[in-house]
Amino acid sequence: xxxxxxxxPGISLQHSIRHAAILLVAGRxxxxxxxxxxxxxxxxxxxxxxxxxxxxPLTDVHDPxxxxxxxxxxxxxxxxxxxxxxxxxxxxxxWLPDEPPNAWRGKGDHGQGGKGMMGGxxxxxxxxxxxxxxxxGLMLDAMTVTIGPFLRTLPPGLSLELTLQGDVIQQxxxxxxxxxxxxxxxxxxxxxxxxxxxxxxxxLARRARISAARGDDDEGLVAAxxxxxxxxxxxxxxxxxxxxxxxALRRGAAPDPGEECLVDRLAGMEWQSALLRVAxxxxxxxxxxxxxxxxxxxxxEKAA
Amino acid sequence: MTAADLxxxxxxxxxxxxxxxxxxxxxxxxxxxxxMLSFIAVAAIMLMLAAPYIGMxxxxxxxxxxxxxxxxxxxxMMNPAGxxxxxxxxxxxxxxxxxxxxxxxxxxxxxxxxxxxxxxxxQAPVIRDLGHELLGPSMLVFESAGVTLLAxxxxxxxxxxxxxxxxxxxxxxxxxxLEPGGEPAGRVPESEQEDE
Amino acid sequence: xxxxPLVFALLAAGIWLSALAERFASGRRFPSGTVFAPLLQxxxxxxxxxxxxxxxxxxxxxxxxxxxxxLAVAGLSVVPFAPELAVAPLDTxxxxxxxxxxxxxxxVFLHGWSANSMLPLIGGYRFVAIGLPAMLLSMFVLIAxxxxxxxxxxxxxxxxxxxxxxxxxxxxxxxxxLLLGLAISLRGPMDYGDAADLSGGTAAEVSGPHRLAWGIxxxxxxxxxxxxxxxxxxxxxxxxxxPGPVWLALxxxxxxxxxxxxxxxxxxxxxxxMMAALWLVLxxxxxxxxxxxxxxxxx
Numbered sequence: 001x002x003x004x005x006x007x008x009p010g011i012s013l014q015h016s017i018r019h020a021a022i023l024l025v026a027g028r029x030x031x032x033x034x035x036x037x038x039x040x041x042x043x044x045x046x047x048x049x050x051x052x053x054x055x056x057p058l059t060d061v062h063d064p065x066x067x068x069x070x071x072x073x074x075x076x077x078x079x080x081x082x083x084x085x086x087x088x089x090x091x092x093x094x095w096l097p098d099e100p101p102n103a104w105r106g107k108g109d110h111g112q113g114g115k116g117m118m119g120g121x122x123x124x125x126x127x128x129x130x131x132x133x134x135x136x137g138l139m140l141d142a143m144t145v146t147i148g149p150f151l152r153t154l155p156p157g158l159s160l161e162l163t164l165q166g167d168v169i170q171q172x173x174x175x176x177x178x179x180x181x182x183x184x185x186x187x188x189x190x191x192x193x194x195x196x197x198x199x200x201x202x203x204l205a206r207r208a209r210i211s212a213a214r215g216d217d218d219e220g221l222v223a224a225x226x227x228x229x230x231x232x233x234x235x236x237x238x239x240x241x242x243x244x245x246x247x248a249l250r251r252g253a254a255p256d257p258g259e260e261c262l263v264d265r266l267a268g269m270e271w272q273s274a275l276l277r278v279a280x281x282x283x284x285x286x287x288x289x290x291x292x293x294x295x296x297x298x299x300x301e302k303a304a
Numbered sequence: 305m306t307a308a309d310l311x312x313x314x315x316x317x318x319x320x321x322x323x324x325x326x327x328x329x330x331x332x333x334x335x336x337x338x339x340m341l342s343f344i345a346v347a348a349i350m351l352m353l354a355a356p357y358i359g360m361x362x363x364x365x366x367x368x369x370x371x372x373x374x375x376x377x378x379x380x381m382m383n384p385a386g387x388x389x390x391x392x393x394x395x396x397x398x399x400x401x402x403x404x405x406x407x408x409x410x411x412x413x414x415x416x417x418x419x420x421x422x423x424x425x426x427q428a429p430v431i432r433d434l435g436h437e438l439l440g441p442s443m444l445v446f447e448s449a450g451v452t453l454l455a456x457x458x459x460x461x462x463x464x465x466x467x468x469x470x471x472x473x474x475x476x477x478x479x480x481x482l483e484p485g486g487e488p489a490g491r492v493p494e495s496e497q498e499d500e
Numbered sequence: 501x502x503x504x505p506l507v508f509a510l511l512a513a514g515i516w517l518s519a520l521a522e523r524f525a526s527g528r529r530f531p532s533g534t535v536f537a538p539l540l541q542x543x544x545x546x547x548x549x550x551x552x553x554x555x556x557x558x559x560x561x562x563x564x565x566x567x568x569x570x571l572a573v574a575g576l577s578v579v580p581f582a583p584e585l586a587v588a589p590l591d592t593x594x595x596x597x598x599x600x601x602x603x604x605x606x607x608v609f610l611h612g613w614s615a616n617s618m619l620p621l622i623g624g625y626r627f628v629a630i631g632l633p634a635m636l637l638s639m640f641v642l643i644a645x646x647x648x649x650x651x652x653x654x655x656x657x658x659x660x661x662x663x664x665x666x667x668x669x670x671x672x673x674x675x676x677x678l679l680l681g682l683a684i685s686l687r688g689p690m691d692y693g694d695a696a697d698l699s700g701g702t703a704a705e706v707s708g709p710h711r712l713a714w715g716i717x718x719x720x721x722x723x724x725x726x727x728x729x730x731x732x733x734x735x736x737x738x739x740x741x742x743p744g745p746v747w748l749a750l751x752x753x754x755x756x757x758x759x760x761x762x763x764x765x766x767x768x769x770x771x772x773x774m775m776a777a778l779w780l781v782l783x784x785x786x787x788x789x790x791x792x793x794x795x796x797x798x799x
Contacts, residue, residue, distance in 0.1 A: 015696050015699040015704075016700040016704045016705070018700075018704065018705055018706060018707040018711075019700060019707060021544075045548045045549040045550070045551050045708050046548070047547070145618045151699065152699065153696065153697055167622045167625060167771065197696050198696065198697045199768055200689060200695060200697075200766075200767060200768035201764075201765075201767055202526065202696065203526060203764055203765070206526070228765050228767050229689075229766055230767045232767070233767035233773075234769075234770075235769070235770060235772075235773045238770070270770055270772055271622060271626075271697065271771075272695075272697045272768075272770045276697075276770070
């Protein structure tokens, strides 16, 4: 749905919620994603507003702006933005209480989280803790964070719990699986657009989205991607991503990755490469290779 | 008191205070950049002492050096904005002794050295003179220091590289024996010593 | 002291031009008032709230955009607008510029670190790893440009190009130097700090006036870099008919447009690959550039 917005002049989709003015909830969301949605909303800078496009507003939201699924949201979004800037519409308050999710449980002698100088779970959030680096066994601190389920660079709905050492992923776990396949014909192009964005080619990504929204074939897309080095930039160990990007740009079927487990493949990968690999799978494959893991304790949403 | 005097006192104060804060702050990244600030103040004093090249080069070198230090700290600690505060001092007795000795030594050196009094002429080609000194009388000293450092850097990269000196290091590389088919040369790893 | 207003005029014009070029390149049509679009964007950001993260390092969080902007101004202060017309016509011009480059990397890192959030931290961390080698090779390239001038002063380097511009004399110089420009102004193929894969990297947590300040500082650094590149490789203020400052402004604008185009039209490699390329391919190329300059400088 959001691909249709790529053509709208004056509306730009942001990568970080902090850079946005309006939160647009497009399409249905899972009940379990409600709290993530609330946290996302509360990170919007004021003045802020939320528009529900083909989505049911949360029950306790005052005066929600709803847009029917078939309607063009652009005029409404423009009006909403203008009203916000002029002060004709009041900025939305926080949906969640502004307090830590858990009580302070730090126990260090310097007022920090854990014993000694590291680790611990103050406010229920895990701090950096020593662990063996998986490549050479060096003892380094690793940090665990959860990204998603509404991170623009990940497939919609997918949320990953990552243990990071620098920009290298030590361990990954699927917190919530991606939304199931929508079955629309333009899906490969939207996926290609996400990959192109990860490669730092926003203009080409927009072109792919426009082509997807129009439903026509943009013959020059593969050549344009090749000219800008999109395929060349992917190293040999991401050859599978390269093949899937090439196929997605041609709207063809990608080679089947076979029986693999996504989170196992992510361990040891650098951030950008890992996101590129996650973004390259089509929804059907993704739901097969990245099913929800058994819930553990201490799930935490950090990024917008 | 002239403007130059005032600038000297202000810069000295910045250098001393930020140097002191290095040990009182609670995060390694803050400590390294406070140290950088201290060095930058010293570099500015060098600029005032008609040593423009050394002053600028000090800023440049210290920025890079402290940046690399901070990078390693993030690598080891993975700790944004010093979430977990930590103490910046340890081995207090030894450090106090070392610091007192260094302070006394430097003070004696400053007080008993016959420092030059004549001013550097405004148009003196100081950078050219420095270049002639570095590539003239002092060349042997600087070049041997430079080449030694370079060799150390290359050696440390070779030793720590994944490709390893005797095959991939993550697949258990072994040095060849002194005679064909003999025991691997060099120190036997501790893990293997226990097995025997 | 006519140089001081010139520096700020060049900065303002450069920021405005690159903001416009960025909007134009993104292919978005605007109903009206395209020329004022950057101002409208600035006004919008000023009206927004500047969100604070939980427990940021407040001092560095505020100081890093200011330091970034200050470094751009300091770097521009050694660029001559005409013979003997620079804010700081130092004998050590390119060493000062090198110090500004190094401190820029520190400013970007602190911006990411001080936010106390994961994505900005990774952005700052990754940027340092790529930015340091990029800066290293830019220093070799600048030393090569200083060889024919027999001086470290930017004015002397410009004067040494009266017969032939450095971009022709040292063909490897400008392309290698442009890489650094992309890195320190955080754009395109060298943007490992504020990249989209980190949802904005070091700037992922900033909003409102803070984001405006960071954006302005980025464009100011881009402008300062373009003016430096124009002076060292394109003959700076040299040129027939028009006065020196106009030539400098034109060449700076040309480099700005080239950098904007490159930034939007080249894919960014994953960091390990870029790291290998920098150390194994581009750094030796900068040595080669130095050798070429040295052989030419032989009497």
